Amino acid sequence: MSQFETPLFTGLLEHIKKNPIQFHIPGHKKGAGMDPHFRDFIGENALAIDLINIGPLDDLHQPKGMIKRAQDLAAEAFGADYTFFSVQGTSGAIMTMVMSVAGPGDKIIVPRNVHKSVMSAIVFSGATPIFIHPEIDKELGISHGITPEAVEKALIQHPDAKGVLVINPTYFGIAGDLKKIVEIAHSYNVPVLVDEAHGVHIHFHEKLPLSAMQAGADMAATSVHKLGGSMTQSSILNVREGLVSAKRVQAILSMLTTTSTSYLLLASLDVARKRLATEGRELAEKAIQLAEKARKEINEIKYLYCVGEEILGTKATYDYDPTKLIISVKELGLTGYDVEKWLRENYNIEVELSDLYNILCIITPGDTEKETNTLVNALRHLSEQFSHQAAEGVKPKVLLPDIPVLALTPRDAFYSETEVVPFEKSAGRIIAEFIMVYPPGIPIFIPGEIITQENLEYIKKNLEVGLPVQGPEDDTLKTLRVIKEHKVK
Ligand SMILES: Cc1ncc(COP(=O)(O)O)c(C=O)c1O
Numbered sequence: 293m294s295q296f297e298t299p300l301f302t303g304l305l306e307h308i309k310k311n312p313i314q315f316h317i318p319g320h321k322k323g324a325g326m327d328p329h330f331r332d333f334i335g336e337n338a339l340a341i342d343l344i345n346i347g348p349l350d351d352l353h354q355p356k357g358m359i360k361r362a363q364d365l366a367a368e369a370f371g372a373d374y375t376f377f378s379v380q381g382t383s384g385a386i387m388t389m390v391m392s393v394a395g396p397g398d399k400i401i402v403p404r405n406v407h408k409s410v411m412s413a414i415v416f417s418g419a420t421p422i423f424i425h426p427e428i429d430k431e432l433g434i435s436h437g438i439t440p441e442a443v444e445k446a447l448i449q450h451p452d453a454k455g456v457l458v459i460n461p462t463y464f465g466i467a468g469d470l471k472k473i474v475e476i477a478h479s480y481n482v483p484v485l486v487d488e489a490h491g492v493h494i495h496f497h498e499k500l501p502l503s504a505m506q507a508g509a510d511m512a513a514t515s516v517h518k519l520g521g522s523m524t525q526s527s528i529l530n531v532r533e534g535l536v537s538a539k540r541v542q543a544i545l546s547m548l549t550t551t552s553t554s555y556l557l558l559a560s561l562d563v564a565r566k567r568l569a570t571e572g573r574e575l576a577e578k579a580i581q582l583a584e585k586a587r588k589e590i591n592e593i594k595y596l597y598c599v600g601e602e603i604l605g606t607k608a609t610y611d612y613d614p615t616k617l618i619i620s621v622k623e624l625g626l627t628g629y630d631v632e633k634w635l636r637e638n639y640n641i642e643v644e645l646s647d648l649y650n651i652l653c654i655i656t657p658g659d660t661e662k663e664t665n666t667l668v669n670a671l672r673h674l675s676e677q678f679s680h681q682a683a684e685g686v687k688p689k690v691l692l693p694d695i696p697v698l699a700l701t702p703r704d705a706f707y708s709e710t711e712v713v714p715f716e717k718s719a720g721r722i723i724a725e726f727i728m729v730y731p732p733g734i735p736i737f738i739p740g741e742i743i744t745q746e747n748l749e750y751i752k753k754n755l756e757v758g759l760p761v762q763g764p765e766d767d768t769l770k771t772l773r774v775i776k777e778h779k780v781k
Contacts, residue, residue, distance in 0.1 A: 293365055295569035300350075300562035303358035304555060307348055308340045316346055317552070343555045352377060352553040353546045362562040369569035370495055370514070371505040372530035374538040376545050378513075379557045382489040383409035385513030385529040387416065388545040389485040392511075392536060393455040394419035396703075401446045402457040404695045405435040405734045407487060408726060408763075410457060411702060415739065418703045422450050425695055427608030432599065432620055433649040433690040435734075437461075437468035439607035440476055447480045459487045460504060461494065463645070463732045464599075464652060465616030467501035468608050474508045483510035483535035492520035492528075493656075494613060496572030499580060501611035510536050519615075519656055522564035526557040575657035576615075583615045583655040586664040593668075593675045595623040595682045617653040619671070622688045625681040627757045631674065639670040645731040648757065649690060693750045696741035700775065705740035709776040712766070719745040721774035726763040729754050735763070743772070 293299070320326040323339030331339060343349055350357035359377065366375035378385045386409040394400045396418030402410055404423045414421050424442045426435040443456055456477045461467040470486070477484045486504035488494075492514045495503035504512030512530045516522040529545065531538050567575070590598040599618040603609050621631045628646030635641040635651075643651045653667060699722050700708070710724040720743060727737045736747050754761050755769060764772055 293361060295365060295369060295566060297365065298559075298562045298566050299358045299361035299365070300555075301559040303349070304341045304343065304559055307343070317344055318342055338556060341555055341559060344552055349555065352379070352549065352558065353551070359558065362558070362565070365569075366528060366561070366565045367530070369565050370503070370512075370528070370530050372512075373533045374531040374541070376529040376531070376542060377558055377561050378527040378529055378545065378549070379525060379553045380527075380549055381517070381525050382487070382513045382515040382527040383407070383412075384545070384548050385527050386410055386487055386489075387413040387548055388529055388541060389511045389513055390414065390419070390455070390457070391417045391548075392541045392544045393483055393485065399450050399453040400455045400457065401443065401450065401453045401482075403435075403438045403459060405462075406457065406459065407489065408728055408730075408733050408735055410487065411726065411735055411738050415702045415706045418701070419454070420701050421698070422446055422453060423695065423698070427606060428692060429603075430690055430692070432618065433622075433647065433692055434464055434618075435462075435692075436464075436466045436606075436608040437610075438473070440469050440472040441607060443473050444476050447476065447482065451480055451482075453480075453482055455483050455485050457485045457487065458509075459489075460507075461491050461501055461611075461613050463490055464618050465490065465613035466603065466609050467491075467494075467611040467613070469610040470502055470504065470507040470509065478508070478535070481535065484508075485510065486512040488512040488514040488530075489518060490515065490616075491613070492516050492518065493568070493572065493576050493579075493615075496568055497576035497580070500576060500613055500615075505530055505532065508532070510534065511541070516561055516564050516568075519654070520564045520568055521560075521657070523557050523560040525554075526561045526564075528561065579615045579655050579657050579659065582659055582661065582664055583617060585661075586655065586668055587614070587617060589668045590617065590619060590671055593672055594679065595675050596621060596671055597623070615655045617655065619651050619653065620649060621651060621674075622649040622690070623682055624675065624678045625688070626678060627759075629757050629759050633758075634674060635670055638673070639666065641667060641670055647729070647732075647759065648753065649688075691750055691753055693736045693747045694744055696737060696744050696747060698738075698740050699742050700740040702739045705775060710773045711776045712771045713774050715748065715769055715772055718743045718772045718774060719748060721772075721777075724773045724775055725765065727751060727761065727769075727772075728763050729759050730762045737763075743774070 323331040345351040350359040390413035494500035597620040632646035728735045
């Protein structure tokens with residue numbers, strides 16, 4: 293089969309051309325039984341392929357036909373032995389990776405700045421996380437990846453670990469030396485699991501960091517929906533056989549997946565793979581050029597700094613993805629969130645994320661100079677408008693969460709007897725819930741960690757400026773759920 297073929301999308305088109313009389317779900321039956329306003333908006337075509345796993349359409353849980361052919365083509369395109377499609381986002385693929393290598397009591401080496409899906413999988417599986425501290429960028433107030441040295445150290449201390457998880461590249465597009473990390477982990481016979489949520493495109497252009505499969509990793513959860521042109525929620529899990537079993541991966545992915553898999557999402561994965569495999573390099577080149585031009589122009593604006601290749605050279609900043617525009621706004625005396633709101637209100641621009649010190653804008657093949665020029669002009673205006681308060685000469689202090697001590701495994705903490713205490717009085721207690729700012733969704737606390745005053749201050753600062761702090765049952769954050777302390781009578 294050729295990469296120009298789309299067996300799944302084409303199979304669906306052939307099926308609907310026959311216009312079968314449907315006595316199966318979805319009950320909207322090609323849109324006929326649906327709210328007309330929504331139907332007209334979505335369009336007949338989308339509704340016609342909103343189907344489920346009836347005989348002719350294969351089954352994601354046990355693919356043998358058109359889904360299998362589409363997955364095989366994806367495996368070829370990504371240099372994997374097997375590719376599994378996920379309709380549960382990259383979160384589902386990440387949970388599958390973790391749960392297919394680690395069970396109750398098993399150790400898994402993970403950076404502390406992982407996405408919440410890694411920690412959810414650790415709670416579900418009962419595995420014990422061995423945390424590696426990511427390298428912190430004190431200027432930008434963000435964390436990068438992990439170093440080969442840190443992985444080696446963790447493996448010397450825990451040679452019985454069942455896996456090493458690496459985020460490559462990070463949300464901000466920074467990559468570590470993944471190839472070296474893989475070599476080290478493999479010398480211990482330990483598989484490497486890559487959170488490649490922000491790197492679907494990197495496989496297709498030599499200027500971009502090495503992809504997980506190129507670096508020899510064993511599994512990679514790769515968000516096709518984020519930067520590869522498929523629909524939101526659709527993702528893939530690439531597998532190299534050897535240290536992990538593709539059959540076990542399929543079984544676990546299936547356990548975590550709805551039985552009503554969306555063919556709209558699946559077909560969008562099939563066509564996105566075709567485009568990446570046949571035009572990915574050109575498309576990535578265009579995005580790189582566009583982003584480089586914008587980066588240069590942003591760096592000419594007073595008080596703004598858009599990160600470029602000068603960030604490289606530390607052990608955790610081995611390579612980077614220039615299509616990510618990390619724009620530091622702290623010199624303007626504004627938070628990233630202030631700038632996010634200002635851009636929304638004044639220019640109808642929506643950024644990918646903001647934090648206390650930065651905004652992140654992503655440039656993809658979907659952009660043109662029209663959009664990047666609007667962004668650059670808006671940032672010029674921003675800089676002029678706030679130059680009076682710019683922190684010239686004064687270096688704003690960057691606040692970062694510390695990494696708390698883990699007193700209980702996340703699973704034990706999650707299922708322990710708990711009680712609710714006031715937020716302000718919670719320092720020193722063991723937390724039983726997650727707290728994070730989303731995006732990026734990296735937990736400030738995970739169940740089992742000892743609450744620190746520093747991190748409470750960090751949460752307060754995020755709340756103060758209006759950033760979305762999520763996780764606790766009490767979403768006002770007046771109280772936190774902690775492990776119950778049994779007083780001696
Ligand atoms: C680093 C990282 N990993 C995993 C995910 C989860 O991806 P998804 O939203 O497709 O479940 C995200 C989402 O933001 C992420 O930033």
